Amino acid sequence: MEEQVGAFWHRLITRLAEHRYPQAAVHLESVAPLLGILFRALGGDGGLEICAAEAEPHRARRKWLQRLAGTGDRIALAWRDERTLRLPPVLDCFPESALNRDLYLWLAALAVQRPPASFGDWFIHSQQMTRETLSRFPGLRSRYRRLVDAHLCLRPDPERLPPEEARQERAVRQALQSPGQVTELPPAKRPPQPVPLWLHPSPPQAAAPGYREDDPQMTPSDPRNRSLGARKRKRGERVAMPNKDQGLITIRMENIFSWSEYVKVDRSTDEEEDLDRAQTAAEDLDRVALARDRKASGARLRFDLDLPAESEDDLILRDGLLLPEWDWKRRSLLPNHCRVQELLASEAPPQPLPPHLRRTAKRLRHQFQALTPARVWQHGQPDGQEVDLDAYLRFVTDRRAGVNTHADGLYRAMRTGARDLACLLIADLSLSTDTWINDQARVIDVIRDSLYLFAESLAATGDAFAMLGFSSRRRDPIRIHQIKSFAETYSAQVRGRIQAIKPGYYTRMGAALRYGADLLAEQPAGRRLLLLLSDGKPNDLDKYEGRYGIEDTRHAVQAARRLGLTPFCVTIDERGNDYLPYLFGTGGYVVIRHPSELPTRLPLLYARLTA
Amino acid sequence: MVFYRPQGNEIALFEHAFANRLPLMIKGPTGCGKTRFVRYMAERLERPLYTVACHDDLTAADLTGRHLIGEGGTFWSDGPLTRAVREGAICYLDEVVEARKDTTVVLHPLTDDRRILPLERTGETLHAPNGFMLVVSYNPGYQNLLKGMKPSTRQRFVAITFDFPRPALEVEILQEEAGIDRTTAERLVQLANCLRALKDHDLEEAASTRLLVYAATLIASGLDQREACRAALAEPLTDDGETLNALGEIIDANLA
Ligand SMILES: Nc1ncnc2c1ncn2[C@@H]1O[C@H](COP(=O)(O)OP(=O)(O)O)[C@@H](O)[C@H]1O
Ligand SMILES: [Mg+2]
Numbered sequence: 077m078e079e080q081v082g083a084f085w086h087r088l089i090t091r092l093a094e095h096r097y098p099q100a101a102v103h104l105e106s107v108a109p110l111l112g113i114l115f116r117a118l119g120g121d122g123g124l125e126i127c128a129a130e131a132e133p134h135r136a137r138r139k140w141l142q143r144l145a146g147t148g149d150r151i152a153l154a155w156r157d158e159r160t161l162r163l164p165p166v167l168d169c170f171p172e173s174a175l176n177r178d179l180y181l182w183l184a185a186l187a188v189q190r191p192p193a194s195f196g197d198w199f200i201h202s203q204q205m206t207r208e209t210l211s212r213f214p215g216l217r218s219r220y221r222r223l224v225d226a227h228l229c230l231r232p233d234p235e236r237l238p239p240e241e242a243r244q245e246r247a248v249r250q251a252l253q254s255p256g257q258v259t260e261l262p263p264a265k266r267p268p269q270p271v272p273l274w275l276h277p278s279p280p281q282a283a284a285p286g287y288r289e290d291d292p293q294m295t296p297s298d299p300r301n302r303s304l305g306a307r308k309r310k311r312g313e314r315v316a317m318p319n320k321d322q323g324l325i326t327i328r329m330e331n332i333f334s335w336s337e338y339v340k341v342d343r344s345t346d347e348e349e350d351l352d353r354a355q356t357a358a359e360d361l362d363r364v365a366l367a368r369d370r371k372a373s374g375a376r377l378r379f380d381l382d383l384p385a386e387s388e389d390d391l392i393l394r395d396g397l398l399l400p401e402w403d404w405k406r407r408s409l410l411p412n413h414c415r416v417q418e419l420l421a422s423e424a425p426p427q428p429l430p431p432h433l434r435r436t437a438k439r440l441r442h443q444f445q446a447l448t449p450a451r452v453w454q455h456g457q458p459d460g461q462e463v464d465l466d467a468y469l470r471f472v473t474d475r476r477a478g479v480n481t482h483a484d485g486l487y488r489a490m491r492t493g494a495r496d497l498a499c500l501l502i503a504d505l506s507l508s509t510d511t512w513i514n515d516q517a518r519v520i521d522v523i524r525d526s527l528y529l530f531a532e533s534l535a536a537t538g539d540a541f542a543m544l545g546f547s548s549r550r551r552d553p554i555r556i557h558q559i560k561s562f563a564e565t566y567s568a569q570v571r572g573r574i575q576a577i578k579p580g581y582y583t584r585m586g587a588a589l590r591y592g593a594d595l596l597a598e599q600p601a602g603r604r605l606l607l608l609l610s611d612g613k614p615n616d617l618d619k620y621e622g623r624y625g626i627e628d629t630r631h632a633v634q635a636a637r638r639l640g641l642t643p644f645c646v647t648i649d650e651r652g653n654d655y656l657p658y659l660f661g662t663g664g665y666v667v668i669r670h671p672s673e674l675p676t677r678l679p680l681l682y683a684r685l686t687a
Numbered sequence: 688m689v690f691y692r693p694q695g696n697e698i699a700l701f702e703h704a705f706a707n708r709l710p711l712m713i714k715g716p717t718g719c720g721k722t723r724f725v726r727y728m729a730e731r732l733e734r735p736l737y738t739v740a741c742h743d744d745l746t747a748a749d750l751t752g753r754h755l756i757g758e759g760g761t762f763w764s765d766g767p768l769t770r771a772v773r774e775g776a777i778c779y780l781d782e783v784v785e786a787r788k789d790t791t792v793v794l795h796p797l798t799d800d801r802r803i804l805p806l807e808r809t810g811e812t813l814h815a816p817n818g819f820m821l822v823v824s825y826n827p828g829y830q831n832l833l834k835g836m837k838p839s840t841r842q843r844f845v846a847i848t849f850d851f852p853r854p855a856l857e858v859e860i861l862q863e864e865a866g867i868d869r870t871t872a873e874r875l876v877q878l879a880n881c882l883r884a885l886k887d888h889d890l891e892e893a894a895s896t897r898l899l900v901y902a903a904t905l906i907a908s909g910l911d912q913r914e915a916c917r918a919a920l921a922e923p924l925t926d927d928g929e930t931l932n933a934l935g936e937i938i939d940a941n942l943a
Pocket of ligand 2: 507519582612
């Protein structure tokens with residue numbers, strides 16, 4: 077059966093290749109945002125991402141892809157796994173573009189249902205999915221009808237097929253017209269012509285022996301599932317795009333750590349088996365050497381990466397500031413535990429704003445200018461251009477009523493509106509930011525663009541703001557990169573420093589937050605926002621991974637709050653919901669699911685926070 | 688009596704708070720029924736209701752009162768809070784986080800066991816009678832993070848969280864409020880829940896029961912279903928063209 081299904085879909089591709097109407101082609105790019113919203117609204121998993129089931133222009137990846145998926149053709153399928161919904165990059169199988177677009181919408185709506193349980197009942201399952209979708213969303217019925225009618229015209233005429241195939245063809249036709257009515261696909265030597273209105277039963281490469289899409293024992297709450305899930309995902313990514321923050325091109329430290337943590341935590345299954353699985357997971361990262369390391373160290377993973385040499389292009393501004401750290405086991409603050417190195421990029425020539433950001437920046441500046449009331453009347457001033465009638469009235473009436481009031485604050489003055497607001501942005505520049513989120517950009521690039529747009533926007537408001545980046549190598553040093561201080565104005569110099577940011581070492585979040593909090597606390601503003609831009613959990617080479625780092629960060633957040641600051645975290649770590657409520661409180665963070673949206677969303681978030 | 692369909696045990700909670708002279712804070716997204724609930728409770732307890740929509744220019748004098756000039760000189764005019772205290776009424780401060788923190792400080796002596804309202808300008812100190820109750824509402828969510836309420840203010844209230852009514856309840860509410868048939872109401876509620884799934888991801892705000900009632904009302908008065916939904920459920924939620932398109936498709940998918 078598996079083979080048959082495979083062949084079936086292969087024919088779909090070839091057939092799609094035969095019947096093309098390029099003039100009516102609809103490209104996934106042009107409808108992807110729409111499909112995403114539709115998919116999520118109709119009940120699809122918000123974490124799922126829509127991408128083209130297509131090889132990237134990336135050479136190496138294409139080779140992988142061909143190796144894993146057979147021919148390059150196979151990729152143009154619609155299918156979903158637990159992470160992604162993949163749709164063909166172009167649909168041009170119908171002569172009218174409206175129909176091709178409708179097919180995209182239909183596939184996105186259909187994919188909201190669970191994918192087929194197994195290959196065996198795929199024919200039946202597709203009908204069920206169709207039925208279910210149509211009954212939940214009656215508005216799709218007419219669209220489905222149109223698609224079926226158009227598609228039936230393109231299908232072979234059963235009258236002209238040999239009897240066996242004709243029987244099969246009739247079954248497929250009936251299944252399309254009255255989904256749910258056909259209980260069996262009659263056997264034939266050749267598989268039927270494919271049905272582009274149905275989803276491919278599973279990721280192509282998953283046809284490996286022993287693979288089961290749906291193991292009833294693996295419920296989402298089962299921790300085993302997570303580990304395996306992560307692995308399947310990795311495989312999926314090799315076939316197509318690396319998934320946002322889970323790219324394969326560089327290692328994502330946090331993942332390795334979380335696997336190792338998982339090994340420690342999960343006692344429900346045999347330890348041996350766990351190690352096995354973790355081992356496979358690590359191998360998945362294509363760094364077998366690392367995997368060997370981990371094996372040698374037993375159940376725990378400890379290694380120092382081949383880190384770049386201490387970079388020389390950083391100027392050490394000040395060295396030796398000491399900060400405490402919270403030891404949750406001892407429940408005490410270890411004084412002078414971390415040493416801070418304050419750095420300034422020295423190879424950072426002044427920069428213009430990168431061209432690809434100019435349009436957005438312009439738009440944001442406009443929006444942000446509107447945030448600040450340009451000129452406002454301030455009431456109740458001891459001195460000013462005009463009498464404050466309200467205050468004067470109150471004064472006079474109070475007097476007449478025999479209340480003893482003082483004649484102060486009876487004027488109003490026109491001032492340029494200041495928002496009495498200060499914001500310090502702290503960007504995580506740890507090694508994990510070297511991860512690729514798609515073919516064009518790494519996390520660090522997204523952070524860079526975010527810093528640019530953030531600064532462009534805030535400069536337009538006149539709000540006091542500063543920006544710094546951090547990474548760490550154990551507790552010494554905590555590397556703090558100056559990007560813009562409160563005193564500096566946003567300038568080409570600052571842009572030069574933004575341009576110069578690069579992935580550093582690890583993420584000792586607590587120390588960075590303490591450093592930032594002290595800096596921000598010196599600002600006189602009434603409202604002070606401590607904004608952390610992050611891509612993952614706190615972690616470092618030493619015991620800072622796991623609980624220790626989490627507790628230290630939480631402690632630092634609470635200390636900042638006691639200083640009267642408002643800490644807030646913006647993360648692109650989609651697992652953020654697991655630990656951020658504990659660190660920042662439920663209202664104290666947002667998870668940006670699509671990292672590429674971070675640059676534009678960050679300024680808008682700031683606007684919302686400070687409105 | 689105003690129509691109110693309870694979501695849970697809020698009526699009992701309100702009554703207990705009232706009987707024990709405790710102030711109440713209602714948290715929840717906009718348009719989920721907070722105001723309607725307070726109106727209903729005021730009627731049920733037979734208390735007058737004073738509602739103040741808070742904003743950042745609201746001063747303490749707007750709540751307590753001020754001297755005004757009249758024909759024969761000046762006179763004192765009670766603000767809504769003062770009036771509520773004098774009459775033993777319910778005073779409802781809607782979206783209280785919008786008010787500046789120095790404004791909400793006037794609430795403090797009213798919200799502890801003293802239950803007094805000192806009026807500095809007239810030299811009076813009012814003692815709140817048993818019939819007086821203070822109710823505030825606010826919409827939690829990160830947008831209000833910096834505004835927040837002072838912990839010293841927050842900690843004076845018993846609190847309850849509202850959310851959008853469960854589908855079955857929301858269907859009844861639509862039927863009752865707009866007089867539409869059950870099937871249409873069910874369709875609308877399913878549509879609203881589709882749109883609510885987009886909150887925080889694609890939309891900043893969730894489609895509220897209030898908007899849903901608007902859509903139902905437009906339909907009941909004869910407007911085409913799709914147009915009504917677009918006007919009441921898509922346009923108010925976003926200005927972004929692409930997102931609007933998508934909301935249009937979601938509306939189309941849900942309406943028969
Ligand atoms: N439980 C309910 N019972 C009756 N009507 C409700 C209920 N919840 C919401 N509504 C309807 O929703 C509308 C908006 O509710 P409202 O109380 O104004 O919201 P909020 O004060 O939370 O912003 C009301 O006018 C009413 O039509
Ligand atoms: Mg990191």
